[in-house]
Every structure is written in C-alpha cells, then in structure tokens.
Amino acid sequence: MGERLLMKGAEALAEAAIRAGAQIFFGYPITPQNETPEYFSRRMPELGRKYVQAESEVASINMVYGAASTGTRVITSSSSPGISLMQEGFSYIGNSDVPCVVVNVMRGGPGLGNIAPAQADYFQATKGGGHGDYHSIVLAPHTVQEQCDLMYDAFELAEKYRIMVVVLSDGLLGQMMEPVEFKDWVDVSKLKTPDWAIVGKGDRPRNLITSFNLDPEGLEKMNLALQEKYKKIAENETRYELFMMDDAEYALTGFGTVARIMKTTVKMLREKGIKAGLIRPITVWPFPYKVYEEFADKVKFFLDVEMNEGQMLEDVKLGVNGKKPVQFYGRFGGVVPTAEEIYKAFRLHLGGC
Structure with missing residues (x-):
C-alpha cells in the first residue's frame, strides 16, 4: 500500500x-x-x-x-x-x-x-x-x-x-x-x-x-x-463479511452499497440495546449459503434490504432453509434507502419495540 x-x-x-x-x-x-x-x-x-x-x-x-x-x-x-x-x-x-x-x-x-x-x-x-x-x-x-x-x-x-x-x-x-x-x-x-x-x-x-x-x-x-x-x-472462493454478528440475535443482510448503509443501522440498533448484526456477501456468486444456514440456528429473524424487488432475497431464503423468518425491505428505480428507513423497517418487524 x-x-x-x-x-x-x-x-x-x-x-x-x-x-x-x-x-x-x-x-x-x-x-x-x-x-x-x-x-x-x-x-x-x-x-x-x-x-x-x-x-x-x-x-x-x-x-x-x-x-x-x-x-x-x-x-x-x-x-x-x-x-x-x-x-x-x-x-x-x-x-x-x-x-x-x-x-x-x-x-x-x-x-x-x-x-x-x-x-x-x-x-x-x-x-x-x-x-x-x-x-x-x-x-x-x-x-x-x-x-x-x-x-x-x-x-x-x-x-x-x-x-x-x-x-x-x-x-x-x-x-x-x-x-x-x-x-x-x-x-x-x-x-x-x-x-x-x-x-x-x-x-x-x-x-x-x-x-x-x-x-x-x-x-x-x-x-x-x-x-x-x-x-x-x-x-x-465464497467470501462474506460478518459485522457485529458474534452475539447477534437479529441478522440484517444486504450487498454492495446497501450493506454499507446498513452498518449504520446496526449501530443505531445496538445503541437501543438491540443485538443486531450484518451478514454481507462479498461473492454474490458463489453465494455464501452456509453462513446463513449457520446463523439461522442463532438469530430470531433476518431482514434483507436491497435496491430492487428482492432478488438476493431468494438466495437468502435458500440459505436459511425455512428455519427462521426472512423479512424484506426494498427501494426501486434508483432510490437509495437511508439508515433511518432501514431502522424503521426493522422495528416494524420487531413489533415496534
């Protein structure tokens, strides 16, 4: 460097x-x-x-x-x-x-x-x-x-x-x-x-x-x-990043730009005492199915966020294999979601805690 x-x-x-x-x-x-x-x-x-x-x-x-x-x-x-x-x-x-x-x-x-x-x-x-x-x-x-x-x-x-x-x-x-x-x-x-x-x-x-x-x-x-x-x-060659997933009770997931934004959301949730983390695929092919399967035994639910109608969502669900609920939040047409939007979407699925 x-x-x-x-x-x-x-x-x-x-x-x-x-x-x-x-x-x-x-x-x-x-x-x-x-x-x-x-x-x-x-x-x-x-x-x-x-x-x-x-x-x-x-x-x-x-x-x-x-x-x-x-x-x-x-x-x-x-x-x-x-x-x-x-x-x-x-x-x-x-x-x-x-x-x-x-x-x-x-x-x-x-x-x-x-x-x-x-x-x-x-x-x-x-x-x-x-x-x-x-x-x-x-x-x-x-x-x-x-x-x-x-x-x-x-x-x-x-x-x-x-x-x-x-x-x-x-x-x-x-x-x-x-x-x-x-x-x-x-x-x-x-x-x-x-x-x-x-x-x-x-x-x-x-x-x-x-x-x-x-x-x-x-x-x-x-x-x-x-x-x-x-x-x-x-x-x-499967690659991924785990962000604050060591003790996570809830898993957020996304790729690329959205995952970058979601790291702020995870920090916001942690400040509220909610143990959330992020799973970020770096290789979206091959997709890291095994890591989702492993965390499906540890977290209460997953929230997938994308700037589309839920295309990676299918792969996330395949990895989770029905063990836990997988929720989705997406924006279309070039709209970039904010960390606050994702925070609200998560709290909605959490029951508004």
Missing part, C-alpha cells in the same frame, strides 16, 4: 485495474460509469497499453472475448442497459474457458431507466443473463477502497479458473469520492502466456477455443466440465 489518494470511485477502479495488470480495455460510453473508460483512455497509452472505444457494447464484449483468448489481462466496463447488450458474449465466454473482467456500474431500470444507483441487475449477474448453463464469479464491493482491492482479486480469480469475473458496482460507488490506497503494481513483464492461449501455433499443438459443439453428447461433456469447475469455485 502507498499514499492515500482522494479519488472518484469510477476512476479509482480503473487505476486499480491498471495496477493489477490490465493490458487492454474495450468499451463503449454509458452513464454513470463514463469516467472509467475516460480514465483508461488517458492512462493506458501512457503505459504503452491499449484502449479501444468500440462501436457498441456488443462489439466491445466480442473484442474482450478475442483478447482473452490470447491470455491477455483484458477488461471492459458498462452500466445496466449496456451489460444487457453483452449477454450473448457472456455466454460464449462462459463456455470457452477464457478469463476476463467485466465491471457493471448498475443504474435504475428496467428499460433505459435512469442514471441513479440501483441493484436490480442481481439476477442478471448471478443467474446468468445469457443463454445456457454458465456462471461468472460475481464480486460485490461496498466501498471505493474495497472496489479497488477486488480488482486485483478479479484478475487473479479469472486466470485461476479461466472464467469471467463480474465486479458488481453501482452509480453511488462510481460517483462518490473517498480516500483510497492502492496495492503494489503487478509486474506485467512476469505474467506468463498460458499454454492454452491462442498466440500462433509455433512448434506446439494447435490450440482451439470455442463454445460451439453440434454433438449433444459432446456439448453435454463441456457442460459437465463447467459444473465441476463451478463446484470447486463454490468450495474455495
């Missing part, structure tokens, strides 16, 4: 990606993440790296697919409607075993919606917005600093498992300014080209990267291999 810098989230994540070894950025402008490609467009040429503004989101994700096939650290960023346009490319990448990083700075929807922060892309990110049985690792930061730290992890996880990693941000994290410290620079000269990469045949066997298989049994074999990979990821 070096000096602390005051930076806007959208620019800080770009700088973190660059320091983490991103060699190429492909993208297309869309609010509220335009500062990210703008920052890449300035910094990448300074370092002898590549920045390409594609003609569309469809083009940019297919450029990512091509560059990822060479084993190069490649990244793109967009926001909700732009991410929707990339879904076919996501599916192709998912069945081709190539590593890449995608940043989604979520905004209000559905449709064109607005440019306010929201969390309504949870299903799209965690259940797979494209066709077929595929998954991406999905990381959900709740501060600008964590967003920067996870950029390093995103590239490492992508290469470790040859998978797409989605960093699920939102308009609030993208536009706010906070002090950040960056990890050390990755020495890109020491990054080795993987054996599977397409870089010219030379004197080795020909490499082939494709998601295409007309033989049903052959395609099923590819799918089974993917499921084995996903099983290993779920076993080894």
Whole structure:
C-alpha cells in the first residue's frame, strides 16, 4: 500500500485495474460509469497499453472475448442497459474457458431507466443473463477502497479458473469520492502466456477455443466440465463479511452499497440495546449459503434490504432453509434507502419495540 489518494470511485477502479495488470480495455460510453473508460483512455497509452472505444457494447464484449483468448489481462466496463447488450458474449465466454473482467456500474431500470444507483441487475449477474448453463464469479464491493482491492482479486480469480469475473458496482460507488490506497503494481513483464492461449501455433499443438459443439453428447461433456469447475469455485472462493454478528440475535443482510448503509443501522440498533448484526456477501456468486444456514440456528429473524424487488432475497431464503423468518425491505428505480428507513423497517418487524 502507498499514499492515500482522494479519488472518484469510477476512476479509482480503473487505476486499480491498471495496477493489477490490465493490458487492454474495450468499451463503449454509458452513464454513470463514463469516467472509467475516460480514465483508461488517458492512462493506458501512457503505459504503452491499449484502449479501444468500440462501436457498441456488443462489439466491445466480442473484442474482450478475442483478447482473452490470447491470455491477455483484458477488461471492459458498462452500466445496466449496456451489460444487457453483452449477454450473448457472456455466454460464449462462459463456455470457452477464457478469463476476463467485466465491471457493471448498475443504474435504475428496467428499460433505459435512469442514471441513479440501483441493484436490480442481481439476477442478471448471478443467474446468468445469457443463454445456457454458465456462471461468472460475481464480486460485490461496498466501498471505493474495497472496489479497488477486488480488482486485483478479479484478475487473479479469472486466470485461476479461466472464467469471467463480474465486479458488481453501482452509480453511488462510481460517483462518490473517498480516500483510497492502492496495492503494489503487478509486474506485467512476469505474467506468463498460458499454454492454452491462442498466440500462433509455433512448434506446439494447435490450440482451439470455442463454445460451439453440434454433438449433444459432446456439448453435454463441456457442460459437465463447467459444473465441476463451478463446484470447486463454490468450495474455495465464497467470501462474506460478518459485522457485529458474534452475539447477534437479529441478522440484517444486504450487498454492495446497501450493506454499507446498513452498518449504520446496526449501530443505531445496538445503541437501543438491540443485538443486531450484518451478514454481507462479498461473492454474490458463489453465494455464501452456509453462513446463513449457520446463523439461522442463532438469530430470531433476518431482514434483507436491497435496491430492487428482492432478488438476493431468494438466495437468502435458500440459505436459511425455512428455519427462521426472512423479512424484506426494498427501494426501486434508483432510490437509495437511508439508515433511518432501514431502522424503521426493522422495528416494524420487531413489533415496534
């Protein structure tokens, strides 16, 4: 870690990606993440790296697919409607075993919606917005600093498992300014080209990267291999934060920006003598089901809060497995709930104590 810098989230994540070894950025402008490609467009040429503004989101994700096939650290960023346009490319990448990083700075929807922060892309990110049985690792930061730290992890996880990693941000994290410290620079000269990469045949066997298989049994074999990979990821890479859960009698839960706000709510409840805590998934895929199951034996109920209609709620209920009630409070369309709102929602379910 070096000096602390005051930076806007959208620019800080770009700088973190660059320091983490991103060699190429492909993208297309869309609010509220335009500062990210703008920052890449300035910094990448300074370092002898590549920045390409594609003609569309469809083009940019297919450029990512091509560059990822060479084993190069490649990244793109967009926001909700732009991410929707990339879904076919996501599916192709998912069945081709190539590593890449995608940043989604979520905004209000559905449709064109607005440019306010929201969390309504949870299903799209965690259940797979494209066709077929595929998954991406999905990381959900709740501060600008964590967003920067996870950029390093995103590239490492992508290469470790040859998978797409989605960093699920939102308009609030993208536009706010906070002090950040960056990890050390990755020495890109020491990054080795993987054996599977397409870089010219030379004197080795020909490499082939494709998601295409007309033989049903052959395609099923590819799918089974993917499921084995996903099983290993779920076993080894599930991440979460427990905030004041040691003696908690009630569990609040949320991801990303909302979880950040909920920490204040937990403190407010503690001041009133109510032993509340927070479970925050950091990987929303793979989802930390086991931690919810464990705390279902310890707490009286769960309150899930999201900036959507309750998309993560389904995963929370699966983890709790009917052992305890799971309540929900949500805001839509880019409305950000306050800590006081969440406090009132909790007290309502508590019986107004």
